Amino acid sequence: MTDAAIRAVIDTDPGIDDAVAILYALASPAFDIVGLTTVAGNIGIETTTRNAGRILALAARSDIPVVAGASAPLSRTGFDSAEIHGDDGLGGVGFPEPLVPARGDAVTWLAEQLEAAPIGTLDILALGPLTNIALLLRDRPSAARRIRRLIVMGGAIHEPGNVGPRSEFNIAADPEAAELVFSAGLPTVLIPLDVTRKVRADRGYLDALRARDTAAAAASANLIEAYFQSASGGESRPLHDPCVMLFAENPALFSTEDIRIAVDTGVGSDAGALLAGESGGPAVSVALGVDAPAALELLAARLGVSAG
Ligand code: BDR
Numbered sequence: 001m002t003d004a005a006i007r008a009v010i011d012t013d014p015g016i017d018d019a020v021a022i023l024y025a026l027a028s029p030a031f032d033i034v035g036l037t038t039v040a041g042n043i044g045i046e047t048t049t050r051n052a053g054r055i056l057a058l059a060a061r062s063d064i065p066v067v068a069g070a071s072a073p074l075s076r077t078g079f080d081s082a083e084i085h086g087d088d089g090l091g092g093v094g095f096p097e098p099l100v101p102a103r104g105d106a107v108t109w110l111a112e113q114l115e116a117a118p119i120g121t122l123d124i125l126a127l128g129p130l131t132n133i134a135l136l137l138r139d140r141p142s143a144a145r146r147i148r149r150l151i152v153m154g155g156a157i158h159e160p161g162n163v164g165p166r167s168e169f170n171i172a173a174d175p176e177a178a179e180l181v182f183s184a185g186l187p188t189v190l191i192p193l194d195v196t197r198k199v200r201a202d203r204g205y206l207d208a209l210r211a212r213d214t215a216a217a218a219a220s221a222n223l224i225e226a227y228f229q230s231a232s233g234g235e236s237r238p239l240h241d242p243c244v245m246l247f248a249e250n251p252a253l254f255s256t257e258d259i260r261i262a263v264d265t266g267v268g269s270d271a272g273a274l275l276a277g278e279s280g281g282p283a284v285s286v287a288l289g290v291d292a293p294a295a296l297e298l299l300a301a302r303l304g305v306s307a308g
């Protein structure tokens with residue numbers, strides 16, 4: 001996989017949709033995944049870290065390191081999302097145990113990777129609260145400046161939120177971290193609910209995944225099935241985190257606008273809401289449109305690639 005164009009670290013809190021996204025990136029020949037850094041979010045850090053190792057074991061990619069990161073937001077108490085992602089964070093879907101123990105200190109490890117790689121060659125695909133990335137910016141700013149693209153699932157621009165009227169989980173889980181990251185001037189792409197809610201799996205999509213007959217496609221179908229059972233309402237489910245990988249692999253599937261973004265760091269029900277156009281800081285590239293059928297097709301095709 002070393003000839004792949006996209007060298008990336010996945011910063012993640014698996015998480016049902018994180019797991020689908022990771023399986024996609026591992027299966028796609030477009031990516032060279034250097035490591036998984038974990039963060040508390042959908043569930044506590046011990047479980048997100050264990051799940052990262054379990055996903056790698058299922059994909060027969062335990063050669064990729066897992067490095068544990070922040071166990072709590074910068075200055076708040078974390079959320080509990082067990083009602084969506086299950087007590088084990090992966091909806092009770094069967095995964096093997098990790099084959100290799102996780103390492104510690106995601107921020108130091110991330111900085112080392114960025115400093116060892118030529119500048120502007122390593123992407124960070126951020127699927128959870130932005131705590132690790134904020135700590136990287138705070139503690140190792142010159143390493144952070146070497147990131148090629150920081151692609152973040154989070155926030156809502158014109159859409160309602162999913163944890164507050166205007167706030168989305170990943171940003172609301174650590175608004176101070178998000179504010180620090182969005183104001184830093186890194187080459188950031190934001191993938192908000194405005195597009196992830198358009199990239200939806202229905203039961204026909206699960207059948208199509210199962211027909212692909214690979215471990216990654218079967219596990220993804222089981223994960224999305226668990227998502228159907230735990231979340232209420234609707235005949236389909238949004239595939240939030242896989243949209244980060246879809247953007248990374250094929251940005252032409254999305255339309256973007258450059259928007260200055262501030263974050264509501266108050267304590268009300270909209271803590272973590274994005275305030276578009278209200279920052280004096282640098283603009284962030286925000287995905288606001290997506291070719292959803294083509295995105296779903298690419299995801300299914302990649303999950304259907306046989307290993308080896
Ligand atoms: C985001 O929140 C998490 O629950 C999901 O994994 C995704 O990253 C969607 O709002």
Ligand code: CA
Nearest residue numbers: 015018127128
């Ligand atoms: Ca996530």
